[in-house]
Amino acid sequence: MTPFDWTERFDGTAALPRPVRDRLIKAAHVVKVKKGDQVFGPLRTPDSLIFLYDGRIRVSQSSDSGREIVLYRVDAGESCVLTTACMLAEEAYNAVGIAETDATVVLLPKSAFDQLSAEEDAFRKFVFAAYSRRMIDLLRVVDDVAFGRIDVRLAERLLALGKGSKQVRATHQELASELGTAREVISRVLNDFQKRELIEQSRGLITFKDKVGIERISASN
Amino acid sequence: MTPFDWTERFDGTAALPRPVRDRLIKAAHVVKVKKGDQVFGPLRTPDSLIFLYDGRIRVSQSSDSGREIVLYRVDAGESCVLTTACMLAEEAYNAVGIAETDATVVLLPKSAFDQLSAEEDAFRKFVFAAYSRRMIDLLRVVDDVAFGRIDVRLAERLLALGKGSKQVRATHQELASELGTAREVISRVLNDFQKRELIEQSRGLITFKDKVGIERISASN
DNA sequence: TCCGTTGGGTGACATTGTCACTGACGGTGC
DNA sequence: GCACCGTCAGTGACAATGTCACCCAACGGA
Numbered sequence: 364m365t366p367f368d369w370t371e372r373f374d375g376t377a378a379l380p381r382p383v384r385d386r387l388i389k390a391a392h393v394v395k396v397k398k399g400d401q402v403f404g405p406l407r408t409p410d411s412l413i414f415l416y417d418g419r420i421r422v423s424q425s426s427d428s429g430r431e432i433v434l435y436r437v438d439a440g441e442s443c444v445l446t447t448a449c450m451l452a453e454e455a456y457n458a459v460g461i462a463e464t465d466a467t468v469v470l471l472p473k474s475a476f477d478q479l480s481a482e483e484d485a486f487r488k489f490v491f492a493a494y495s496r497r498m499i500d501l502l503r504v505v506d507d508v509a510f511g512r513i514d515v516r517l518a519e520r521l522l523a524l525g526k527g528s529k530q531v532r533a534t535h536q537e538l539a540s541e542l543g544t545a546r547e548v549i550s551r552v553l554n555d556f557q558k559r560e561l562i563e564q565s566r567g568l569i570t571f572k573d574k575v576g577i578e579r580i581s582a583s584n
Numbered sequence: 585m586t587p588f589d590w591t592e593r594f595d596g597t598a599a600l601p602r603p604v605r606d607r608l609i610k611a612a613h614v615v616k617v618k619k620g621d622q623v624f625g626p627l628r629t630p631d632s633l634i635f636l637y638d639g640r641i642r643v644s645q646s647s648d649s650g651r652e653i654v655l656y657r658v659d660a661g662e663s664c665v666l667t668t669a670c671m672l673a674e675e676a677y678n679a680v681g682i683a684e685t686d687a688t689v690v691l692l693p694k695s696a697f698d699q700l701s702a703e704e705d706a707f708r709k710f711v712f713a714a715y716s717r718r719m720i721d722l723l724r725v726v727d728d729v730a731f732g733r734i735d736v737r738l739a740e741r742l743l744a745l746g747k748g749s750k751q752v753r754a755t756h757q758e759l760a761s762e763l764g765t766a767r768e769v770i771s772r773v774l775n776d777f778q779k780r781e782l783i784e785q786s787r788g789l790i791t792f793k794d795k796v797g798i799e800r801i802s803a804s805n
Numbered sequence: 806t807c808c809g810t811t812g813g814g815t816g817a818c819a820t821t822g823t824c825a826c827t828g829a830c831g832g833t834g835c
Numbered sequence: 836g837c838a839c840c841g842t843c844a845g846t847g848a849c850a851a852t853g854t855c856a857c858c859c860a861a862c863g864g865a
Contacts, residue, residue, distance in 0.1 A: 424723060424726060424730075426727065426730070426731035428731065430730070430731055432726065432730050432731075434723075444715075444719075445719065447712075447716070448715065448716035448719040449716070449720065450716075451713050451716040454720050456720065456723055457727075458723060480712075481705060481708065487701065487702065487708075491668075491672060492672055494665075495669035495670070497719065498665075498666065498669040498670075498719065499675050499677065501719070501722040501723070501726065502645060502655075502677055504726050505645060505722065505725050505729065506645060506647065506678075508726060508730045509645075509651070509729045510647035510648075510649065510651055510653075512851080513851085514851095534811085534812060535812070535813065536812075543730040543731070544852075544853075545852085545854070546812090546813080547813095547814085547815085547852095547854080547855090548852060548853065550812095550813060550814065550815090551815095551852090554814080564813090566861060566862080567811095733820080733821095734820085734821070735820095755842085755844085756844065757842095757843080757844095765821075766822055767843090768821095768822075768823080768824090768844095768845085768846085769820095769821060769822065771843095771844060771845065772821090772846095774844095775844095775845080785844090786830095787831080787842090787843060787844080788842095788843075806865100807864105808863100809862105809863090809864090809865100810863085810864100811860100811861085811863100812859105812860085812861075812862095813859085813860080813861095814857100814858075814859080814860095815856100815857085815859105816855100816856095816857095816858105817854100817855085818853100818854080819852100819854070819855095820851100820852080820853070821852070821853085822849100822850075822851070822852085823849080823851090824847105824848085824849085824850100825846100825847095825848095826845100826846085827845080827846080827847105828843105828844085828845080828846100829842105829843080829844075829845090830841105830842085830843075831840100831841090831842085832839100832840085832842100833838100833839080833840085833841105834837100834838090834839085835836100835837080835838080
């Protein structure tokens with residue numbers, strides 16, 4: 364396992380001087396995870412800052428009753444500060460990070476994190492920015508859940524998951540877990556969309572028929 | 585307006601060496617606000633870190649439709665990082681900070697904030713801890729709103745607002761704004777509580793009759 | 806082919822949110 | 836005392852969402 368230079372991949376580390384980066388590479392662990400693996404969670408609380416070198420991680424929160432809601436996604440080049448937050452606050456939490464694709468994760472131990480955020484402006488700015496970004500994400504989730512209609516939220520999410528494509532590959536249950544609602548609710552709304560000829564459905568697959576219509580719904584918030 | 589030493593009041597600043605604290609006191613603005621004043625919000629976005637010297641600030645988010653939900657409260661000795669988060673992310677947000685009591689607020693400009701978090705371990709730790717704490721608070725709000733029943737949430741909130749006392753002074757509308765729901769919903773639940781002889785109501789005032797009963801409800805989550 | 810698993814449909818009902826309206830209470834001025 | 840007014844709370848009807856129980860269809864092995 365020859366160490367490779369992941370430091371160029373992140374805003375917070377690419378700007379650092381060479382010797383610091385070398386030190387970093389020594390201090391950190393690089394882990395490859397498979398699609399579907401739990402990167403962190405109640406059972407796996409790393410005392411590390413998580414950098415995502417490549418792949419994508421979905422962070423969601425689950426309730427005791429088995430429902431689930433997606434809080435945000437971590438993309439390649441970003442870090443996930445939530446674990447450090449929970450670590451610092453020493454509080455129980457029930458957020459889980461799941462790899463949505465095969466992914467390469469860089470784990471930076473707390474000691475290195477502390478030192479680096481003390482010594483390096485660029486790194487510290489990066490971390491603050493990461494916190495800020497997630498905070499905004501969470502504000503958005505609160506807003507959606509507390510005040511949003513689910514048809515609007517579902518339309519939005521379909522477009523986001525579709526990423527410009529004509530199709531979304533997802534089961535009703537998965538969509539329910541995106542929005543923190545129940546499968547039946549998603550089924551109903553999707554059937555409504557289908558009756559209005561906005562989409563077509565088949566098992567695990569949704570196809571846009573009238574994307575403009577969906578966009579109109581998603582914009583009516 | 586002779587500058588006074590607010591720095592002893594905060595974990596992040598009390599530990600700093602005297603000269604640094606003197607510099608801080610010079611750099612910061614101390615503002616007194618009255619109960620009900622907006623400390624920050626869409627219209628008043630300070631590019632500063634907010635320290636709350638004394639009093640209490642309620643941070644809530646409001647929807648376009650006029651509903652509102654309390655995100656968390658800032659107590660004396662704490663800081664409110666949300667504004668710095670939004671500043672960094674340069675995103676629109678609709679969170680508002682309202683003084684719940686007369687309060688003394690210390691505003692630390694961004695430049696001083698940057699310098700201090702670069703140079704002083706104690707300060708940086710304080711800021712990280714503040715971010716973490718708020719993140720956890722927001723996770724809790726998401727959990728409540730997405731998965732919680734309102735009778736349970738209301739029972740919880742009544743106990744929290746009562747703070748050990750036998751009474752809670754709040755209108756139904758205010759309680760609705762706490763939980764992000766509508767006044768009618770609160771009225772219904774409170775009437776139910778009353779029918780079950782858990783509370784008594786009068787205009788703007790709720791009195792616990794069977795606190796244990798309320799606690800039992802609040803615990804059933 | 807059979808069969809178990811998964812994805813999805815459905816009706817009945819509970820909970821929560823919305824709307825429109827009503828009256829009750831507490832001040833103020835007379 | 837009384838009339839007036841703004842705030843607070845109660846209510847019924849209905850819409851939206853969540854829950855439960857159960858069904859069936861599609862898919863993928865064995």
